[in-house]
Amino acid sequence: MEYARIKYLHYLGDKRALRDELVSRGFTSPFGLSARMWKLCLEDALFTLERQWEAAIETVRGLVARHGGLTDEEKRYAFWLLYKPEKGSRPWERVQAIFTGEDVTGGQVKPDEADRLRVRNYLRRALRRVLGKRPRVKKARSFVVDPQMYRVFSTEKRQYIAVSTLTPGERVVVPLAGVHAVKGNLRLVLLPDERAVEVHISCEPAVFLPGDGEAGIDLGVTEVFTDDTGRKYRPEYGEALKEISDYLLDKSRKRQKLWALYRENLERDPAKARRIRKHNLGVLKQRERCRRFRRRCENEVNRAFNEFLKARRPRVVAYEDLSRLRGKAKSRGLSRRVSMWQRSIIRERMGFKWFVYSVEDPGPVNAAYSSQTCPACGWPDPQNRSGDTFKCRKCGFTADADRVAAMNLKARLRDEEITRYTPRSKVKEILLRRYSGNGAV
Missing domain, CATH: 2.40.50 (OB fold (Dihydrolipoamide Acetyltransferase, E2P))
Incomplete structure (x- = not known):
């Protein structure tokens, strides 16, 4: 499987080349597809593989940035291998070289040969771990x-x-x-x-001219997000998440009782156990209900981004790392599921809306202490925040906690010290040093 992945890596940048190669060989579909059908299926499959590789490479880039055992020179070489230009396709031959062992440097100053080999070995292990099994489509064909x-x-x-x-x-x-x-x-x-x-x-969306200025948003669960002006977008989203959480929790408790009853009757009354399994433990209705819930969440997120972008028209938007979002449900399992929905929906909508409204995407900013740091005097203290209210214990600045977080995220767009991967402890040191440097006591 891995050999096939590596073999077709260079086709991801030129999907038509593989199609032309198969046509020249006289390829015919073993499933009875016409030439027009299998060509479209081939393009669809290569697109799925490309999305999987792009997601894996982005994850590995984060691992490289946080890796404490690599030198700065080795990290630069790793980023060069995983580089993708803003315009144009990714140079897939660099990614392919990670697996083939080919020593590519691009004519730039790089670590010595042993260090380059060490970097490629690390990237190969990381990509294998992140990629996992081959991508598969969902049940909905x-x-x-x-x-x-x-x-x-x-x-x-x-x-x-x-x-x-x-x-x-x-x-x-x-x-x-x-x-x-x-x-x-x-x-x-x-x-x-x-x-x-x-x-x-398929249709081309209407693309708006780029706006001016910058904005910050703090993602939440009682609403989709709050911006740096204090406006909360789509509080109906919190009601939807609560309803989903309550339903899933109640349904899971009832199903656990039915599963216990099913196991009790497996030996004592197999016929009754089969009836319970067939009529009471199906998943079709549950999947349909979850699908409707997810669609409801998607609608609220979409409306929130439409309202925000039409009202503010920002050029750049500061937002936190989506992997740190957590759903506030009544159990860990349900919280994990709601959080997974939330992350995937917001990530998809954000990418599309950024394109439509010509918003620059510098990537997520570091959210450490963003809701606990005073935007007026810079004092970082967990006691500044109490629930949804923020009140600085030094200067007395008072505001909504989500608005404060959005204001601090916006300020970190141009912060050269607090980057996306700056450790939380280091962020605290920087904030305290700045507060002391301002002459505050």
Whole structure:
């Protein structure tokens, strides 16, 4: 599996090259797909692999930055191997060299040969650990069709789309909800219950001109986030998370009782155990309910970013590391699930909205002591914050704690000392030194 990953790394930057190579060999799909179908599937698979590698490389970059056993010169070499330009594709030959053992330097000043080998060995182990198993699609199956593989038509009452099947000349007709301007490549998604199909239309979003100024946001769970002016966006989000948490907790308790009853009857009454397992311990309804909950959260997050970006139109936005978010549910397991939803939804929406509103993304800033440091005098003290209220014990500055956090995050956008990976203890030392340097007692 790893050999296949490495072998096709250089195709990720040029997906068409692999397709042309397969065509020149006279490739035919073993699953009966037409040439047009397997070419689209191939591009989709390579895109999935590329996203997995990009996510893994970003994670490993963070590990390298925090690694205490690498020298500064070795870290620079590691970052050079994992480098991606702002415009254009990633030089995948550098990543491939990590696994093939090829010693690449790019003509720059690098560590000696032994240190370069040590760096490549570390990156290889880290990437293997982060990548794990090969990526797999979810149960909801999906595929892409181009304009030659479907036909849209309407009757007096409804609009339909006829999609090509594996049998030449035959098409499946799918009724659409509403009337839409359908064009270009489409993605068809078979929903988990296998009784409905979603048709995703690809279109170019309207991109706004870049704004001016900077802004900071503090992500939360009672609302999506609070900005540095003190405005809280979508408090309905907290109500949705609470409802999700309460439902999952109650449902889990009931299912645990049913599982206990099922285990008690496995030997005493196997028929009853089978009935309990079949009629009371299914997952289809639970998955559908969780899917609706997740969609509700997605809607609230999307509305929050729309309201914020339309009102503020910032050029740069300061935000904290999403991996540190924690859902405030009533149990650790449920908190972990809600937190996972929250991180993935916000990460996806943030990337898309940053593109639409032309927002520069310098990456997350260090959030250590951001809600405990006074933005007026700079005194860092956990006792400055009490619940949702902030009151400085030195100068008396009072404000909402989330607003204070957003203000401090915004201030750290241009902070050369407190970087993203500065340890928490080091941040405290810097803040105390600055407070003392200002002449405060």
